[in-house]
Amino acid sequence: MRVYLGADHAGFQFKNELADHLRGLGHEVVDVGPHAYDAEDDYPAFCIEAASRVVADHGSVGVVIGGSGNGEQIAANKVPGARVALAWSPETARLARNHNNAQLIGVGARMHTTQEAIEIVTTFLDATFSDEQRHSRRIGLIAEYESTGTPPPLPTG
Numbered sequence: 585m586r587v588y589l590g591a592d593h594a595g596f597q598f599k600n601e602l603a604d605h606l607r608g609l610g611h612e613v614v615d616v617g618p619h620a621y622d623a624e625d626d627y628p629a630f631c632i633e634a635a636s637r638v639v640a641d642h643g644s645v646g647v648v649i650g651g652s653g654n655g656e657q658i659a660a661n662k663v664p665g666a667r668v669a670l671a672w673s674p675e676t677a678r679l680a681r682n683h684n685n686a687q688l689i690g691v692g693a694r695m696h697t698t699q700e701a702i703e704i705v706t707t708f709l710d711a712t713f714s715d716e717q718r719h720s721r722r723i724g725l726i727a728e729y730e731s732t733g734t735p736p737p738l739p740t741g
């Protein structure tokens with residue numbers, strides 16, 4: 585599987601460890617940066633780049649990594665077509681794929697041990713979309729709003 589990684593200084597070390605681990609598992613890793621540690625860097629450029637590449641590369645996935653993963657997820661979700669979930673446990677990582685068909689997850693490197701964070705990512709990579717109609721319908725409603733700007737109608741009653 586091709587896996588795009590983006591981070592900031594808070595996720596830099598974990599990103600590099602994760603890249604080595606995923607390559608060891610046979611994945612093709614594309615590290616969009618940062619490629620050097622800079623304690624003052626800003627996550628949006630790296631996360632938007634990672635998400636843009638994933639959206640353009642159907643079937644690929646991505647991981648954006650920071651201290652909490654929150655801002656990284658927010659930035660990556662601004663890329664049209666990107667579905668980015670904050671994964672903070674193996675179960676939320678699995679559901680990100682199973683229910684939300686997320687192509688990327690945000691991970692907070694300051695929130696987990698390296699081993700825990702690796703398990704979160706590998707659970708995400710191993711999971712698949714359920715293809716259940718209700719999940720597809722909900723994803724479709726979000727996509728429709730993204731493309732038209734018109735929100736889905738609120739149910740009446």
Ligand SMILES: O=C(CO)[C@H](O)[C@H](O)COP(=O)(O)O
Nearest residue numbers: 594650651652653654655656
């Ligand atoms: O998680 C993050 C954004 O959601 C960033 O990694 C975090 O805010 C960086 O913090 P600092 O600049 O204080 O190291």
